[in-house]
Amino acid sequence: MQTVRGVGIGLRRALAEALFTSDAPEVRWVEIHPENYVSRGGYFRTMLERAAERWPIVTHGLTLGVGAVEPPEAGYTRPLRALLHELQVPWHSEHLCFSGTDGVMLHDLLPLPFDEQAIDTACARIRELRDSLELPVAIENISFYAHLGTPRMSELQFLLEVLERSDAKLLLDVNNVYVNAKNHGFDPRKYISSIPRERVVQIHVAGHFTRPDGLVIDTHGDAVRQEVYDLLEHTLRHAGEVPVLLERDQNIPSWEQLHAELRRLDEIYQRATGVSWA
Amino acid sequence: MGLVDQQRNAQAVCLRSEPPQQALAQLGDRRGWLVYREMVRTRLRDEVELGLRRSCRVAGQQAVTQTLDRYLEQVPPRTRLFREVACHFGRTVAPWWKADASLPAYLPDLCLYEVAVWEVADLDDRNHPEVVELAFDRPPVLSPALRLLALGHVVHTQPAADGGYTAEPCFLAVHRPADDRMVQPWRLNRLSYDLLCLWQAGGVSVTQAVQRVGQAHGLPVDATFVDGLCTVLADFIEKGIILGSLGAR
Ligand SMILES: [Fe+2]
Numbered sequence: 001m002q003t004v005r006g007v008g009i010g011l012r013r014a015l016a017e018a019l020f021t022s023d024a025p026e027v028r029w030v031e032i033h034p035e036n037y038v039s040r041g042g043y044f045r046t047m048l049e050r051a052a053e054r055w056p057i058v059t060h061g062l063t064l065g066v067g068a069v070e071p072p073e074a075g076y077t078r079p080l081r082a083l084l085h086e087l088q089v090p091w092h093s094e095h096l097c098f099s100g101t102d103g104v105m106l107h108d109l110l111p112l113p114f115d116e117q118a119i120d121t122a123c124a125r126i127r128e129l130r131d132s133l134e135l136p137v138a139i140e141n142i143s144f145y146a147h148l149g150t151p152r153m154s155e156l157q158f159l160l161e162v163l164e165r166s167d168a169k170l171l172l173d174v175n176n177v178y179v180n181a182k183n184h185g186f187d188p189r190k191y192i193s194s195i196p197r198e199r200v201v202q203i204h205v206a207g208h209f210t211r212p213d214g215l216v217i218d219t220h221g222d223a224v225r226q227e228v229y230d231l232l233e234h235t236l237r238h239a240g241e242v243p244v245l246l247e248r249d250q251n252i253p254s255w256e257q258l259h260a261e262l263r264r265l266d267e268i269y270q271r272a273t274g275v276s277w278a
Numbered sequence: 279m280g281l282v283d284q285q286r287n288a289q290a291v292c293l294r295s296e297p298p299q300q301a302l303a304q305l306g307d308r309r310g311w312l313v314y315r316e317m318v319r320t321r322l323r324d325e326v327e328l329g330l331r332r333s334c335r336v337a338g339q340q341a342v343t344q345t346l347d348r349y350l351e352q353v354p355p356r357t358r359l360f361r362e363v364a365c366h367f368g369r370t371v372a373p374w375w376k377a378d379a380s381l382p383a384y385l386p387d388l389c390l391y392e393v394a395v396w397e398v399a400d401l402d403d404r405n406h407p408e409v410v411e412l413a414f415d416r417p418p419v420l421s422p423a424l425r426l427l428a429l430g431h432v433v434h435t436q437p438a439a440d441g442g443y444t445a446e447p448c449f450l451a452v453h454r455p456a457d458d459r460m461v462q463p464w465r466l467n468r469l470s471y472d473l474l475c476l477w478q479a480g481g482v483s484v485t486q487a488v489q490r491v492g493q494a495h496g497l498p499v500d501a502t503f504v505d506g507l508c509t510v511l512a513d514f515i516e517k518g519i520i521l522g523s524l525g526a527r
Pocket of ligand 1: 247
């Protein structure tokens with residue numbers, strides 16, 4: 001199993017060449033979406049092999065949202081398991097959300113109702129996934145723009161209940177906490193301080209965008225904001241030495257700009273955790 | 279309301295050509311769910327327009343919008359693999375476009391050709407059985423990164439000055455050589471196309487396929503035929519379309 005420390009970046013086709021050819025010692029691992037590599041040849045396979053030669057890899061799924069009413073089909077989890085074991089990932093993460101029902105796949109991350117039935121469903125999916133992948137499973141807190149029905153508890157209570165009852169790990173997306181705090185009116189630092197630090201295995205940071213009507217959207221297509229860097233520092237002081245990933249999926253800037261963000265994240269990581277690479 | 283009904287409501291708001299008012303009312307957060315509707319539809323449309331760039335340009339914004347509305351409402355994607363969405367859309371809507379007299383007659387062929395190119399770029403070329411040197415009494419093994427198309431327009435070339443494509447039977451092998459990112463179309467004659475189709479289906483030796491195809495076309499399998507066949511086979515082997523013969527199992 002690979003050891004993952006420090007700052008990583010999401011492997012994307014649009015930035016892969018720059019990543020491979022640049023000298024960026026701040027990048028200590030990469031994250032992939034396994035759906036983009038399962039049973040795939042061509043450029044994506046080559047890209048993955050090049051990345052795996054150089055860095056530890058962590059996998060972050062996009063379609064096994066643990067709020068799905070139906071368990072996932074073995075036709076997908078079997079090749080997924082094979083890929084994860086081939087890459088020797090330390091854990092696999094999915095989102096605390098659903099992405100469709102009755103066999104339809106919307107290819108988006110939709111929020112769950114914050115209630116008992118959704119908690120039970122998520123816990124069942126997490127246990128099944130852990131069993132079929134034979135790996136620790138982490139879930140990510142999503143950004144959400146609507147409630148599905150009347151909430152019976154806060155998003156934080158919902159997340160903590162699922163973590164506790166399923167014994168899952170947490171991929172804590174700091175930008176999502178920030179976005180949700182803005183849209184739904186809570187204190188993001190209090191939210192993060194309430195999370196048991198031993199649950200957190202990985203952190204995400206990304207950029208967001210504020211619409212003219214004030215709604216904040218998690219885009220993965222903008223630079224990381226100062227408020228999110230500050231919240232990351234708070235998170236690392238609370239959670240300790242947890243690897244941090246920069247997510248950038250759209251509107252990919254120059255490598256110099258991305259590299260500057262990675263350097264900044266690495267500085268925060270070292271300062272907040274007391275780790276020194278030197 | 280149970281979890282599955284809540285999810286069905288959310289899904290209907292995202293997929294129906296008009297968001298159902300009852301579902302929106304039951305979900306309770308109108309603005310938020312319309313944001314999700316927009317996000318879901320935009321993401322899927324962007325992917326379709328990326329994979330089927332030329333077809334969408336020919337169809338035009340309005341036809342793409344209408345087709346996508348119908349697609350999402352009637353046969354939404356079920357695949358987990360995002361890269362397959364454009365292929366699923368293209369294969370689903372090509373017959374719809376064929377039935378629509380207001381669209382160019384070559385559009386369904388262009389669409390199926392783009393689907394094949396998009397798909398072949400990602401096929402796993404290593405996913406094939408063990409191969410030995412080509413022998414006539416064994417089934418040949420074809421490259422897994424291969425799609426065979428029988429079209430009615432020559433859509434793999436540049437369009438004519440008026441933007442259209444010549445209407446005539448056009449048989450294509452859309453192929454990606456091993457370790458190569460570039461997908462290439464090869465135009466085939468009817469005989470070669472039929473042979474490759476038989477071999478791709480599997481279980482048929484070189485000789486058996488030649489006999490069947492010769493018979494179907496009313497051609498005598500004589501020295502001239504075999505000469506021509508050897509040239510074609512050598513060409514397919516050189517291009518990496520035929521990898522060899524199926525090894526002992
Ligand atoms: Fe994230």
